[in-house]
Amino acid sequence: MKKAYILFTLLLSCVTLGAQDPDSRDKSRYAVNNFDEDDHYTMYQPYETVSVEEPKGRKVKNVILMIGDGMGLEQLSAAWICNGRSLNIIDNFPSTGIQWTYSANRLVTDSAAAGTALATGSKTKNGKIAMSPDDEVLETLSEYAKSKGKKTGTSVVCRICDATPAVFSTHAAHRDSLYNITAQFVDSGLDFLFGGGLKWWENRPDGRDLTAEVESKGYTFVKDIDALEAVESTPVIALTAYKELPPALDRGDVHQASVRKALELLDCKEGFFLMVEGSCIDDYGHANKVGFVMEEIFDFDRTVGTVLEWAAEDGETLVVVTADHATGGMTLLAGSVKDQKVSVNFSNTGHNGVAIPVFAWGPHSEDFVGTYENAELSERIKKLIK
Ligand SMILES: [Zn+2]
Structure with a gap:
């Protein structure tokens, strides 16, 4: 039914609009910050989502936490409509919850405080990287998993010193100490790290050669996805961009490729946290x-599909998908289910204080049903890392 619907839509698109494919779309219309051109979106080529059964077993060997930064329910709803009422995130997860995102000092959190809550189980003030409001170091899920003998990994499409990757592996009183945060990845103990941020890795004001430092610790260090594909063992660090990676339309499938590699390299008897x-x-x-918001969600959702297909084969992997907060005060105002298009309004250029959905799949997914704090979500994950 879904396939037929998508095929019909494709044919219709070809007839009415000329053969549309991602490469022929006019990217320039997204290239200016012009409200009139940036408040609507039509999906011409929906992608097929995966369909996987949750495993029957109860053992959690691996945990994969997937965070859509700024991905609130309005963003997800718009993406689901545009992709022909289908998203891996929405359609495959049997257990859903709601988490509250406010920080220790603000109703509206930033990514540092929300990420710290998700990574450490403690709310903190905006701007803190895995540190308490009084600047005490908080243990992260990555560090905890490592202490339990598991492998650990992080894969992002921004600079690695950005708040979300930072809160899982580094500690800083201020999120903007980017050279300091970047250098802490040398001693993070991560077995797999993928992202951007060479600006803060190379040509450092302190003169440190972080590439030489990690290589002396046994890491393979690479700067492009092809080189990462050829790597056969951990630990590995791949930084493929000066700052952030290119936007989703230009990025291709590098994030899916990175995560596929992470799963291949981290898979071991003790399990992993990714x-x-x-x-x-x-x-x-x-x-x-x-x-751009829609394209980034589609890219993230395809990565969720990659993870689910692997996890379904594995049978002992818990997958939790959530966000740190919503962004832009985005409201889904109008559109068409049939034509897979949306019109939205953005009411601000910052974050929002709205609660955020949680989607869980795999052994113990039912532990994530209910309404709870973002820090509590972290505690529930921690209990399952053994
Ligand atoms: Zn964020």
Whole structure:
């Protein structure tokens, strides 16, 4: 039914609009911060989502936490409509919850405080990276998993010193100490790290050669996805961009490729903890560009599909998908279910204080049903890392 619907839509698109494919779409219309052109989006080529059964077993060997930065329910609803009423995130997850995002000092959180709550189980003030309001170091899920003998990994499409990857592996009183945060990845103990941020890795004001430092610790260090594909063992660090990776339309399938590699390399008898972030949904929410927001969600959702297919084979992997907060005050105002288009309004260029959905799949997914604090979500995950 769904396939037939998509095929019909494709044919209709070809007839009415000329053969549309992602490469022929006019990207320039997203290239200016112009509200009139950035408040509507039509999906011409929906992608097929995966369909996987939750495993019957109860053992949790691996945990994969996937965070869509700035991906609130309005963003997800718009993306679901545009993709022909289908998203991996929405359609495959049997257990759903709601988490509250406010920080220790603000109703509206930033990514540092929300990420810290998700990573450590403690709310903190906006701007803190895995540190308490009084600047005490908080143990992260990655660090905890490592202490339990598991492998750990992070895969993002932003710079690695951005708040969300930072809160899982580093500690800082201020999120903007980017050279300091970047250097802490040298000693993070991560077995797999993928993202951007060479600007803060190379040519450092302190003169440190972080590449030489990690190589002396046994890491393979690479700067492009092809080189990462060839790597056969951990630990590995791949930084493929000066700052953030290119926007989703230009990025291709590198995030799916990175995560596929992470799963291959981290899979071991002891299990692993992997954090995956759809990092730039937030950036384009800030910029009030719905087209970019949709494309970033589709890219993240395809990565969720990659993870689910692997996890279904594995049978002992818990997958939790959520966000840190919503961005842009985005409201789904109008559109068409049949034509797969949406019109939205952005009411601000910052974050919002709205509660955020949680989607869980795999053994113990039912532990994530209910309404709870973002920090409590972290505690529930921690209980399952053994
Ligand atoms: Zn964020």
